[in-house]
Amino acid sequence: GQNIDQPTEMTATEGAIVQINCTYQTSGFNGLFWYQQHAGEAPTFLSYNVLDGLEEKGRFSSFLSRSKGYSYLLLKELQMKDSASYLCAVRDDKIIFGKGTRLHILP
């Protein structure tokens, strides 16, 4: 079976740092994606990890540990526009999504 878990909601303050965790149990693994989705819009690609370690891209970083079935998305210097849902997705022979984490940013 396939199972991808992430927190339902998180709240953080503008300018702060937040870490969104994702754990997965899948029959195969060919990479892990993070997507951002603003309300009423389509998801947009943020990052991709296939090897263990940290991938940094501007204010956003993503980490993967394949042995632990664990990933996190780190958002630094939070801005109000970062208020969105963040979706963790795993590729085996297809791409399966977790339920998403809704991030609220407080001024």
Next chain:
Amino acid sequence: DAEITQSPRHKITETGRQVTLACHQTWNHNNMFWYRQDLGHGLRLIHYSYGVQDTNKGEVSDGYSVSRSNTEDLPLTLESAASSQTSVYFCASSEYSGNAGELFFGEGSRLTVL
């Protein structure tokens, strides 16, 4: 610019009617996917295709069908619409290159079944 488009963007239909949602991409991607998104469930895979004449069932395929007669299009058909199929539907495409197949999403089709 290459893109992926869905139509209609909004649709209201009645229980039992057949509905087809269109998806057209100009990326020339081999892989195409249909997802539905519901509150509390996230994105769930309905059907997917890895090339012309190839179709596969996803997590929630009952009541849905797809066909792939060319690279550009993957229409999603609801044979007999049910209220449980009220949802937002996203089409996506990908290719195994660059970011190893990141999904490019259409803008979504909101379907209401009364």
